[in-house]
Amino acid sequence: MPKASATSPAASNAAAPAVIPATYEAAMAELEQLVARLESGEMPLDQLLSGYQRGAQLLQFCRDRLQAVEDQIKVLDEGTLKAWKPQ
Numbered sequence: 001m002p003k004a005s006a007t008s009p010a011a012s013n014a015a016a017p018a019v020i021p022a023t024y025e026a027a028m029a030e031l032e033q034l035v036a037r038l039e040s041g042e043m044p045l046d047q048l049l050s051g052y053q054r055g056a057q058l059l060q061f062c063r064d065r066l067q068a069v070e071d072q073i074k075v076l077d078e079g080t081l082k083a084w085k086p087q
Contacts, residue, residue: 027058028058034055038055
């Protein structure tokens with residue numbers, strides 16, 4: 001029985017594993033570019049969902065990195081929990 005070999009590019013992109021950004025800054029840059037593309041209205045409808053899903057992955061990555069830094073600050077602050085204020 002022959003195998004169906006015709007797949008759409010959107011389907012193959014959805015099946016591809018997401019690339020983990022190397023840094024927080026790289027994730028933010030990709031997220032900003034993605035948001036701009038989503039807001040521009042130029043993305044085809046079939047790519048909007050995958051773009052939204054990638055954005056959610058990038059956002060979670062950034063949140064995780066920020067939480068890790070906040071946890072390190074708490075440990076470094078002589079064991080005293082203090083609110084961190086960016087300068």
